[in-house]
Amino acid sequence: MSSLLRKLPAVEHVLQHAEIEVLLSQLPRDVVLEQVRQTIQEWRRMLLENQLPFPDYEKCTEVVSRLAEQVKEKLLPNTRPRLRRVINATGVVLHTNLGRAVLAPTAIEAVITAASGYTNLELDLATGKRGSRYAHVENLLTLITGAEAAMVVNNNAAAVLLCLSTLAKGKEVIVSRGQLVEIGGSFRIPEVMEQSGAFLVEVGATNKTYLRDYERAITPETALLLQVHTSNYRIVGFTRETPLAELVELGQRAGLPVMCDLGSGFLVDMRNLGLPYEPSVPEVVRTGADIVTFSGDKLLGGPQAGIIVGKRVYIEKMRQNPLTRALRIDKMTVAALEATLREYLPGDKNLLSIPTYRMLAMSREEHKHKARELAGLLEEAAGGRAEIEMLEGNSAVGGGAMPTADLPATLIGVKPNNMSVSELATNLRQGEPAVMGRLQDDRLLFDVRTLLKGEEILLAAALAAALTRREAGRGCTI
Structure with a gap:
């Protein structure tokens, strides 16, 4: 155990890692320094409690790189705005959690x-x-x-x-x-x-x-x-x-x-x-x-x-x-x-x-046409890693308005082959830009009613990235 603990790098060694140097250019040194110390201390605690298998250097990246990666994961949210753009593919026009009406x-x-x-x-x-x-x-x-x-x-x-x-x-x-x-x-x-x-x-x-x-x-x-x-x-x-x-x-x-x-x-x-x-x-x-x-x-x-x-x-x-x-x-x-x-x-x-009015005014034919176009883009982006299908359903006005309104919609269902639907939804939410769809019947549903001009392309690119995120994350799990 003592030999394992000695393999934990010094704080200054971690501070010299390229990823940490980038953080030091974006955040106060004291903030980065404290997070490095906390991460090393957490590793030490987990090693002592036999909760952390030490990496095999022949199979994983070196310890300092993994430590730097964890520090970056903790501090990264502080390096970018908390209020971020979200692609609303839920079909809820006045989505309270997404800021309700889009301005003209x-x-x-x-x-x-x-x-x-x-x-x-x-x-x-x-x-x-x-x-x-x-x-x-x-x-x-x-x-x-x-x-x-x-x-x-x-x-x-x-x-x-x-x-x-x-x-x-x-x-x-x-x-x-x-x-x-x-x-x-x-x-x-x-x-x-x-x-x-x-x-x-x-x-x-x-x-x-x-x-x-x-x-x-x-x-x-x-x-x-x-x-x-x-x-x-x-x-x-x-x-x-x-x-x-x-x-x-x-x-x-x-x-x-x-x-x-x-x-x-x-x-x-x-x-x-x-x-x-x-x-x-x-x-x-x-x-x-x-x-x-x-x-x-x-x-x-x-x-x-x-x-x-x-x-x-x-x-x-x-x-x-x-x-x-x-x-x-x-x-x-x-x-x-x-x-x-x-x-x-x-x-x-x-x-x-006015976007709100335009979304509510979208005809059944226009909605179906846009849905077909989006389904084609998503099929290409998925590259066989997900099942793409068109389903009949409804959009919603949202925002506590018109609870009985019926807005017929053609929805696009996505069911990934290499991960769970909830994992796909999480990857999309955490992407850039973030994407919100609707989880239903073991599918992630997208509705074109609430997509703004040009967001179809962004949504397809976001899906492609979300479907590959698991493969990119495989390897050392420390």
């Missing part, structure tokens, strides 16, 4: 402009005085939605929090029991309401709520009637929800504002794409709701943002709330949102420039 080219250009220099974010160029960051998007939002006023915060949960804090802090908010939704990250409407300082009053049953349920719950302590659109699930069967128009009429009679949280709200009618009916923001505004909130990075196809539109008297109160400063958006979000909203001005004819 005009929005990307606007972000680059805003990020690369100074802007008039809060400067009125006409007067030279301080302006409002909301002015850049408010006119567009009111023009498109028909609302009196608008403002934007950093996401829709923040929008709901700000509205409740401003209009109902210390007061009661009435909401249907069937609308107490849970949003991403396990956050729930009652929890958001609690943080706002408002008191929740549940009415009706899980599956049925009538106007009379709201009427009976109104007291002198009531500040707001809230309708939450169940954008991420559906209750079907023996159900009834109180129409928003009826709730608005009740609010007017009782002198109470009515708020509608649309969640994944969008600005146009998407039924022409074969998607199920969802109330659009302009439609809800016309119904008479005093406040409407929705997301910017879902069906709208823009950056992450919580958009608030409605009656000016309530919007102005929100602007004065100190919470607004904590929730405000930055210049890059303003730039991306403004550019995205401008795509809506000419109407539906211009919306294909």
Whole structure:
């Protein structure tokens, strides 16, 4: 054992290895030095516990090279950005884990402009005085939605929090029991309401709520009637929800504002794409709701943002709330949102420039044609190391939007011959660029709906590399 321990190289010897010298040019010396020491110490511990068979120099690379390789594996993530490009081949258009909506080219250009220099974010160029960051998007939002006023915060949960804090802090908010939704990250409407300082009053049953349920719950302590659109699930069967128009009429009679949280709200009618009916923001505004909130990075196809539109008297109160400063958006979000909203001005004819809309609008024939092309590329890339087949299935809208939407798709299934499907998926995730597909029925499925222009070639190259990674890794296992 002592002779084996003596074969462990000195720290300085490892630091002189070519791989480590590269790391020293990218990271602080102290960081690299500490990792080398830790790795040698770990080898020493494993040798003493008989957990580490020492390499045979005639069959494996020398010990110092293997030590250097392990140090590199530990430190490599620190030498490149954590936020990396991912090819989304899942078919989930608004994939929350992958950043939801992909921005339109005009929005990307606007972000680059805003990020690369100074802007008039809060400067009125006409007067030279301080302006409002909301002015850049408010006119567009009111023009498109028909609302009196608008403002934007950093996401829709923040929008709901700000509205409740401003209009109902210390007061009661009435909401249907069937609308107490849970949003991403396990956050729930009652929890958001609690943080706002408002008191929740549940009415009706899980599956049925009538106007009379709201009427009976109104007291002198009531500040707001809230309708939450169940954008991420559906209750079907023996159900009834109180129409928003009826709730608005009740609010007017009782002198109470009515708020509608649309969640994944969008600005146009998407039924022409074969998607199920969802109330659009302009439609809800016309119904008479005093406040409407929705997301910017879902069906709208823009950056992450919580958009608030409605009656000016309530919007102005929100602007004065100190919470607004904590929730405000930055210049890059303003730039991306403004550019995205401008795509809506000419109407539906211009919306294909927005990737989210274009993906949802992809016809069955176009989808099948693109799938055939991708299958051919993958067959060639696999080189007989995997079975490639075309299967019928579905894409998904994602992002907690349109849970019942049916998006027929032709999927490409990949089943490797030299490794497990899960190992292939891991290799693809850890490649450059990373690739995400769907694991199903012992196959890795790819969906062309969510591939961007030119990513078919990148995906094929990534598959070829992932299928060869096992062979490249065989040898010394220390």
